[in-house]
Structure formats: structure tokens, C-alpha cells
Amino acid sequence: MVDRNRKKKGWTALIAAAVTLSTVLSACSGGKEPASASNAPSDGDPITISFETSVYAEEPHKKAIDALIAKYNETHPNVTIKVHGTDYENYWDKLTTEILAGTQGDIVQVYPENIATYNALQSGGTFVNLDEKIQASGLEDKLVGQELSKVDGSYYALSNYAWGSTGIFYSKSMFEAAGIDPASIQTMDDFKEAAIQLGGVKDGQYGFSSVIGTHPFIASEWYRLLARPVSGGIYFPDGEAGPYEADRINVNSAPNVWAAEWWQDLIKNPQATPPGTRDKKVSREMFWNGQAGMMMDGPWFIGMTKERDEALMDDLGLMPQPSVVYEGQTYKPNPHNYPIVSMISKDSKHPDEAWEFLEWMTSREAQQIIAGSGMIPSSKEYAESEEYKTENPLAAQFFDFQENVYAPAVMDPPIPELGSLSQILINAAQEMFVGMKDAKTALDSAAEQMKDTMH
Template identity: 25%
Template sequence: MRKTVAVAATVALFGALTACGGGEAESGGPVTLRMTTWSANPDHVKLFDAIAAEYKTTHPDVTVKFDALPFENYTTTVTTQIAGGNAPDIAWILEGAAPDFVASGALTPLDDSIEDAADLAPTATALWKQDGKLMGYPFSTSPFGVFVNTDLLKKAGQTLPTGDQWTWDNASKVAAATAAKTGKQGLVVRDFDYKDWTNLATVFRGWGAEAWTADGKTCGFDQPPMVDAMTFLHKAIFTDKALPAPGVAADFFAGESAMTIAQISRASLLKEDGFGWTLVPLPAGPSGSYAVIGQGGIGVLKKGKNAAAAQEFVKFFTSPANSAKLAQFFPPPRQSQLNADTLAKANPLLKPEQLQDVVIDGIENGVVKPSHAGSAEINQAVRSGLDPLWKPGADVTGVLKGVCTAINPLLAK
């Protein structure tokens, strides 16, 4: 019930974002900027604080504070703050919420706030533009890859498939065999946890499946590619035991699973004295090789109290120099920085070939996770619709037809 209320509130809030006036006028005196993020990772925070401290040396009257909010309710919290008159000056925006933020009029155009904007990859900025204007800066354009615990595979007598053999069928077999032999878990779709279904796009797009058509108007869950992909997932979970069952938690970075699907920013969780590991692209599916990208954008809120000062800080935060620093965790949208040499300097844990295969090739060939206007309501409907799927003996086709029945009216809005 709380989740339903939160979704309803978010839907209502997006409709009201432009109904009220902007933030209070800036005083011209000392300014404190508040920037909401969804990461409290100490390494991330340390980097953000360092960038803010450097900015303060040339802007002594400006203090930047980073407000880390829980990921699961991030968008709802930010939109509640906006509607309640407590809008942040700058906000990270999830790719799923980008269509709502961009279309709502809540954001200030950033065309004049980005240095060397021509360097931004068109594929990276597509989701963040409206009427030709850049409404959000995609500071993180990060393909998903598979981290593999090579020590655990060796202990189980398993070998990581390579080349043409790196397929979903073979990945599932290795994950299941390793889990059975070691008592650990097999493959974890990180941050899915049977809640955030959009992370399953890292799997189902291997079958050429889409949540909805390109125009966003028609559900794709009941189509054969999605039925086949979800049938594979169901079997991998409940028959083969290749993936953790509902209610089972396993942290790859604590050595609790053989593999996990995640982005390169997660590499910071690996310990120098931990286990042997490698990073590889997503396995090929029946439709061939593919890549899936998660994006995070930065937006300046119109209803923030310091929009002009916020734009100036965003210009500094997103400069080529700071973009290179952020590349340690967040692959940049700048084409000049999307090469193995540049990324390797910021990511010493990753080998140049890993950065090329997973990140650079992934950005060039990948597609962004599902996003749609009204995402909060749609995502909740999909999640509820998929709930009956996560049990043994589920009617996969019937469940997916039910998802479409639930979301087609929402897609048509």
C-alpha cells in the first residue's frame, strides 16, 4: 500500500512541477548548493567533495553539499521535495525518470553550461533533450557487464566460456554448477532483487525482447521474444538454481556468488586482498551479441533557490577535466574520452581490453534501459504484474499477458 501511494504521489507531482512559480531569487551573497545523489559510496563521496572543494577555491562564496538519498525511493523523494518547496538546486536523475523530468519543464536548459558540448556523443544525450535543448547532462553512460569470481569457478572445477561460447545457456550452466558445488549462489542480477524489473533488460534483450514498442505505445511483454526470455529466466531460477530464488540475498563483492551483472562503478567494491575476478560483456543470447546501458543525468531544478549558481557549478562539474576524474566510476559521454587509454587512467583495476569490450563497445552498440513517461506508475504496474512469475510452476505466458493488460492503458496516455 505504501508503494502504491508513493507511485500515485509521484505521478501527481510531475503534473504539478510547472504549476507553481520558480525558486526564490538569488541574493548575491554566500550560496549553499544542494545536490541530491543516490550514492553514499565513500569513494564516490570523496571524489564529489574534492571537486566541490576545488570549485570553492575560485568561488569562495559557494558551498556545495551532496545529499545522498536511498536509491529505491530516490525519484519519489526528489519530486516530493520539489512539490513541497524544498527543491534541490541540482539533482541526479535516473534514466527511467528522464522522460518525466525532461518533459515536465522542471529543468533549466544546460546548453550554455556545458564546455565543448559538441564532444558529447549523440547516443548519450538523446534521452536528455527536448526541442533540441539539452535539459540534463548524462554524466554516467555505463554499460552493464558480468563480474566473475574466477576463484569460485576454479574451486567448482568450472571454466569461464569465452568467444562464441559465451552465451546465456553456457553462463547459466556454469553458474548453476558452481552454486551446486560450492554452496554459494550462481549469477546475481545486481539491484534486481525481484523489485526493479528494468534491470532484467540486461538479460531479456539477449532475446531481442523489448518492454514496449519504440514509440512507447504498445506492450512487448506478451510477445514471443519476451516469453522466451522469461521462460529461460524462470527455468534458471527454479529448475537449474543458477540464479538466487526470491528472498535469497547474495553479494558478489563479498564472495557470495559466482557472477553478477553490474556496471564498472561497482569495481570499487572489490578488495585488493579479496578473490580473483574478471569482467566480461553480457553473454550472447539467441538474437546475438548486445549491450545494455544504464544512464544517470544531472539536472538544474527551476524551482531551486540558486539556479544560476547551480548552472555555474554544473559547468565546472562536467568540464572535460572533471569528466575524466568521474570516469573512474561513471563512463563519460564525451567522445574524446571514450578510449581505453583515457579510461584506464581512471580505472586502474580494469584492464584496457575489459574497458574496450565492456564499456567502449557497449556505449557504441548498446541501448539504454527501458524508460517511459509516467515511469513510476508503469514500473509499479509491471512489478506487480510480474510478481506471480516468481514462483515454481508459474504460467509464464499467462503472467506476461497480464502485464500487458495492466500497462497498455498507461502506455496509451
């Protein structure tokens, strides 16, 4: 599975230039209107719908999507659905180029924070406003993450595929050997104590396989576990809410500085975390190899573990992200919710047929197929069902965390400048957690750079 961090260097500058170009063009054009349903072929006529996604390169998703299309074709044999895209790393550059050329897919899968950026690339908007269709479908409150699919108060995507959040996976055998009860880990301070205790059992063993290096996770693990719960936002306050203006940059707020200093104290402990430069792949390998007792990941890690070695499943435990105690107050964790959402291009010749397929994907038979992707199906009803819980007991815990343990998820701000802001944050994290630079100095500098970006 891909790492769920959507901050990519390569497409930041390209998107910024594209948005500028789109703004210039909008002065000369009234924008494109949604394709008319009257132009669509009648029932039974052969049509082709292109489906663009970043996850098809991953085998579990490929199997799930191929099975979805095969099942849909049993009742819609006239509809050919062609899947295209590329590996996750290159998907976003490719999508930007296609949108500017008007060659994007009829259906485009993204994450909620990508909607505003890519919708802005065409004058008048790239994608179809789905308000009427979603409200008429009765799905508005039945899909996990649907509320995140709005731009300026309107829906531009349907959360019809799957989602994931994050938690703490742990080795049952290592916890037992260290004499640690996982239920005793309620706060991040408990987590730190457990990490140090796990690492003290024997040489070459560590408590938590964090990512310390050039990978974007060097920033995201810190702010998802610590900073955002206490500050309300790493970029903007109040849950990353607008207005998104320079004077509301929040990265160097007192809670975020405190969280960075706390994280520095954790990762410099030689028992708590392993030394050296690593990425997420290496941290997972350390966990599987018994070198680390805990790691942070999402439900896709369950399938990855089973594929790596099914025998490892007996030793795989899962707990929610701990709460954070700051200045005497306890803050619930508020990790990202990662729904993969689907949009319909305004350039599509078959928008109604594309919608019909997307709506069918929310059905029980489709959600059963989607469960094979390794993520959690978007239908709340199906994810809560005894059938799903019985077949996917570990993954079902994430749904319980989301509903009963975690505070509402705090998502990245849905603005075109997000790519630039996230790269500034990654650079600051590398200074703090690799170079051990003073946290306040690094975050003050990051704040100034972010303000310049917003200006």
C-alpha cells in the first residue's frame, strides 16, 4: 500500500503555475459547462467510461477494482470501464497535465484535500457539482468521509470506495516479554514509557519504529500523534479551518512548539526509537522482523502483514492512538480520515452513466468487493455489520476508534497552496528531528515561509 501522505514535491510548482494559468484563462472564457445528459447513449448502446485512480498499481486495489467492474458488467454489459492512472508517486503530476489538456478521466479518484486544487485547474471548475445527485440518492449521511467532499459548500465528490485512519500496531509477544499491558497505554506519556521499556529488553530492540529521515512521514507522524490534537491545526487553527490567510498561520503556536520538543525527546532516546535515516518501508520491516514493538499505520497494514507472512497475524495487536495531555488538559486524538473519493469530469460525454456506476459502488454487493482492497468500505452500514466485523476483526477496530474514541478528524486545508505549505513543514521537521534544531527557531522560520506562500 502507498503511504497516505499527499505532500509531493514534484507537483507543487506545476500546480501553482497551472492555477495561475487557469486564472488568466478565466478572464477570457466563461468556463466549461457540464456535459449534457441528453448527449448520452440510450440504454443498451455501447459506451466507454474512463476511470482514473492512483491506487490501481497496488495489487489489492487492482483486484478489487477489476472485480467491481466485472460485477457491474453483469447487469451493464454495454458499459466498458477503462481504468488508467499510474503509480502513486507520479499520479498527481500526470493528473495536473491531463486536466490542463482536458484529457482527464470521466471518473477521477482523489482524496478530499485534493478536490479544491484540481477543481481550480480549469476555468469554471474541472468537475461536476454533485449536490443534486447526492441529496437525491439519500447517501449524504451514509458514507464515511462524505462531509469532507465539499468545496465552497457544494459536493464535488462521492465517498463511495473506502477509507482508512491510523492507529498503533503492536507486537503481542514483545509486549508480553516486556510485561506491558496494551490497555495501560492511554496517553502519549504512557506510550513513551512503553517505548522505552520495550527497547530496554535486549540490544537491537526498540519501542517504536518512527520515520526519521527525508520521507514526508517525518512530519506527519509527529503532527498527527501530538501537534494537531493540542493545537487544533498545524497550518491553521480551529481544525484547519478558514479563512486561509497569512496572519492565521498556526505552525509556530505554543502547543505545536511543545509537541515538537516532546517528539525530539522521544526520538533521541536510544531505547525508544532506532537511529538512522529510514522511510516507512524500513519501519514496517523493523516491526515485522521483531526489531520494534510498535508502529503507527492504517488498516492497509493488516493486509500487508498477511501478505508478508500470514504467521505474523497471530502476533499483531492494534490500539487507538493515545490521547495527549498538555498543560493539565487531555486532548483526544484526531487523526486523518483517508476516504478515497470519486469525481466526475465536466468534460465527460457520459456523466449520468458515470454517476450510475459511482452510486452502484455504494451498494452492499460492491462494498463487499471493496473490502478486499485492504481499506475499510465507505458504507457505514456495511462497515458496522457483523459480517464485516467477523471477516475483518482488526480492521473493524478502526471503525470503532473513529466512532467512539477519536475526536472528529482534522484534515489538511483544502487549498491550492497546500503542496507548498507541506513541503515547508517537511523541511522544518527534518531540521528538528534529524538535525535536532531548536523547535521554536525551526517553526518560527517555517511560519514566515508559510506566510510568504499565502501572500
